[in-house]
Each structure stands twice: as C-alpha cells, then as structure tokens.
Amino acid sequence: MTIFRNLINGEWIVPHEISRNVSPSDTNDLVGEYARATADEVQQAISAARAAFPAWSRSGIMKRHAILKKAGEEIMARKDELGSVLSREEGKTLPEGIGETVRAAQIFDFFAGEALRLSGETIPSTRPNIGVELTREPLGVIGIITPWNFPIAIPAWKIAPALCFGNTVVLKPADLVPASSWAIVDILQRAGLPAGVLNLVMGRGSVVGEAMLDSPDLAGISFTGSTSTGKRIAASSVEHNRKFQLEMGGKNPMVVVDDADISVAVDAAVNSGFFSTGQRCTASSRLIVTEGIHDRFVAAMKERMGKLVVDHALKSGTHIGPVVDDRQLTTDLDYIEIGKREGAQLAFGGETISRDTPGFYLQPTLFTNATKEMRISREEIFGPVVALIRVKNYDEALETANDTPFGLSSGIATTSLKLATHFKRNSEAGMVMVNLPTAGVDFHVPFGGRKKSSCGPREQGRYAVEFYTSVKTAYTAA
Numbered sequence: 001m002t003i004f005r006n007l008i009n010g011e012w013i014v015p016h017e018i019s020r021n022v023s024p025s026d027t028n029d030l031v032g033e034y035a036r037a038t039a040d041e042v043q044q045a046i047s048a049a050r051a052a053f054p055a056w057s058r059s060g061i062m063k064r065h066a067i068l069k070k071a072g073e074e075i076m077a078r079k080d081e082l083g084s085v086l087s088r089e090e091g092k093t094l095p096e097g098i099g100e101t102v103r104a105a106q107i108f109d110f111f112a113g114e115a116l117r118l119s120g121e122t123i124p125s126t127r128p129n130i131g132v133e134l135t136r137e138p139l140g141v142i143g144i145i146t147p148w149n150f151p152i153a154i155p156a157w158k159i160a161p162a163l164c165f166g167n168t169v170v171l172k173p174a175d176l177v178p179a180s181s182w183a184i185v186d187i188l189q190r191a192g193l194p195a196g197v198l199n200l201v202m203g204r205g206s207v208v209g210e211a212m213l214d215s216p217d218l219a220g221i222s223f224t225g226s227t228s229t230g231k232r233i234a235a236s237s238v239e240h241n242r243k244f245q246l247e248m249g250g251k252n253p254m255v256v257v258d259d260a261d262i263s264v265a266v267d268a269a270v271n272s273g274f275f276s277t278g279q280r281c282t283a284s285s286r287l288i289v290t291e292g293i294h295d296r297f298v299a300a301m302k303e304r305m306g307k308l309v310v311d312h313a314l315k316s317g318t319h320i321g322p323v324v325d326d327r328q329l330t331t332d333l334d335y336i337e338i339g340k341r342e343g344a345q346l347a348f349g350g351e352t353i354s355r356d357t358p359g360f361y362l363q364p365t366l367f368t369n370a371t372k373e374m375r376i377s378r379e380e381i382f383g384p385v386v387a388l389i390r391v392k393n394y395d396e397a398l399e400t401a402n403d404t405p406f407g408l409s410s411g412i413a414t415t416s417l418k419l420a421t422h423f424k425r426n427s428e429a430g431m432v433m434v435n436l437p438t439a440g441v442d443f444h445v446p447f448g449g450r451k452k453s454s455c456g457p458r459e460q461g462r463y464a465v466e467f468y469t470s471v472k473t474a475y476t477a478a
C-alpha cells in the first residue's frame, strides 16, 4: 500500500513513523497509511517556509490568484471522490462530506479573488505636505493546526487566506484525519506553489504540535480545536511574541419560544444537534424551551429523532454517521451517565448501536428536565447529546442562553420580530441565527465567537485579512 508522505520544501519525505487512518464506520476499512513527522522534520518544514517567504511575499497577486483558483477548480472537479474519502475518514455522511468539499473549493475561489482585491488607504497627515499610506503586508511563516471534525473545510479556510496574502505555511492536520489535508496539499503543490511555500507535517499533537509551539520562527498560529490546547498555544505565543488566532469550544444554545413555528424549531434543533454526529463546535447542545411550547416541542423532537437513521457514513439514507473514534465515544457515553446521575431525564437514545460493519455508532440522545447548572448543560460534549432546559419565558431563556463560559453561536426559533431583534442584540455569541440551525455557516462572512470560544481576529470572508496581514503606516514628506 502507498504511504502518504509529508511535504517539506517541495519534497515528499520518506517517513520514520506511520499512522493507520481507519474509518469509524468500519474499523476494517483502512483509508490509508500516513506519515507522522518527527520534531526534527517540523524544524525543517519551518526553515523551508522561512526561506521561501521573501520570494513568495513578493510573488505578485496574479500568481497567487492563479494558484488558488486552480486549486479550487480541482477540488470542485473531484468533489465526489474527495468527499467520499472525507466521509470515510471522519464519519460524516457522504452528502455532508461532499458538501464540505464544495465549501473548501468555494473558499479557495473566494480567496483567489481576495488576492486581487487587497487594498490600502492614503490619509492626509496632521502636518502639512506629508502623506500617510496604510498598506497590509504578510506576517511570515504561519503555523496552521486543524481539528478532525472538518477535515477539508478548516484547513482550506486557514491555508487559502494565509497564501493569498503572501505568507508561507506549515500545516499540521489532526492525526485522525490526514487524508483530506494530504489531498489539498497535493493539489496546491501541483497548481504551482514554489517549494517551501506550503509544508505538510502530519502527525501527533504531542510531537508535531509541540515542536511548532516551541519554534521562535512562526510569525503566527491559527488553531481550531480544544480549549485546553488553545490555552497552550496562547501561552507559547505570548512567550514568542507571535500572533495567534484560536477557535475553541462551544455550548451553543437554541432558544425555542412559545410562538415558534414548531417544524422550523425541530428542523433547526435536529440539524444543529445531531447532524455531523453533533461533532461541530457550532452544534446546538442546549435547547432552551419556554413552558407554553415545551411538551409539544419535546413530543415533536422525539418523533423526528425516531426517524433518524444512524449507519455507515457512505450508505445512502444515513442521516447520522458514527462517532469519530472510540475515545470520543467513551466521552459521549460518560456524559450520558453523568446526565442520568445529575437527574436529567433521558427522553431519547443514550445507547450504542451495532450495524453491519464494526463502527462507533451511537443513538442521537436527548435529555429533558436538564438544569442550567448540570455538567451536561455547561461542558462541551462534542457528540450527538443534547440537553433540554425548560424555562418560564423569553427573559429567562435569554439569561439561560448567555449563562455559559462559551459564546460561539446561538439561535432562536420565533415568529416574533420583536423577540428575534432583541435576541440578536443581546445574545453573547459571535454568531446568531434566527429560525436556522446554529451550525452550517456561509464561507464568505466572518466566523468566530466570544468569551472562551475564540481569541483573536475573525476567520473567513473579508475579515480574514486582519489575522494574516500586518498593517504598515508609511509617512512621506512631499
């Protein structure tokens, strides 16, 4: 079997260590064998990216535009194949895998355009006969560390803007899902990137991630993943005076008030609670429901949940694929036990299921009668496990929605313009959705949260320029 290698300075490197990329839908299905980088190789990758930076940063916008555009076109042309590899390695359903691949292609297309739209400002000085110019320049080498739950979209939305604005990159994808990152690196390399501009160091966080954090030569790190790793990245970045951008956990509330359209509310709650197996930092893991609609909403949720098919990610008709691996399944099951012990009522699910293939299948799970103090209402589980909290009225719902250390996204189901407007203004989240799932965002607008969810400038859309460039203020006496 081919071993997929790391890319350093334009060379595919013979590996010292290998990881087996196994499908969570079928643990007998080996997606591929992938290299694991050593700390030394990480240093070589960073040095290569440093050496490539001066020429790449001056390569001109047309070259960067052309490479990103070409890469986006190839990803789009191969969406079915890449989407299927993604679904095999991560476990989300095939339509979800293909959808995510299309999103990655659109992101490359968007940033191909952004390369051409980079602009600055000229401003009169406070002193006569002096001009002030503001320009944006790339930072240098960017370290990119990505999670397992969006194996192609998240690498795309970090790599594309980094390259677009003239930075060079060292990419470390999650050890669980290297195939999608390997594919985009291969595509970008063939699209014409000079050696060293983009380097791939697949492997373990404890080796590869740590070596990146310890390096004084990274000008910035963009990270999506757990809160604990995010804190480590922040601490090491302060030490090295390096820019950082962190997207971490969520415990996103979906408020359902008495006047909600019940089918809209159930659609939004089921989608954002259980699709992608609940493994999205934007998932609605708390449903906050007012008294007048509570019983009808719970009954409608249970009915819908009964129709959800949990099965192999590639099977047609599957709504929910497996949990990503045995460790995450253990975490989910531990939280289900915690919920029961805390006194919440298990209204649906809670059990693992067996299917034709050996995989990590778990029923979508709903707890009712949860309180806002319970751990299942406060801690991010990252699985298809949702806690429903009953409240008296909208005011209590808003207060409960905001009573969380996190602040990524939030949602409300209502037919009232007044409540929708009030919620949009007063929700303490970076992204607010009205009559929509809290997950499943557009690729061309800013993404990010508040409180413990995020740190640093927003990702995506035009706002991505904030992280990936530094502003220069130049004064000229005329």
Ligand code: UN1
Binding pocket: 147, 149, 150, 224, 247, 279, 280, 281, 282, 438, 439, 440, 441
């Ligand atoms: C989405 O909801 O469409 O890790 C994207 C995550 C987020 C991405 C969510 N950074 O789940």
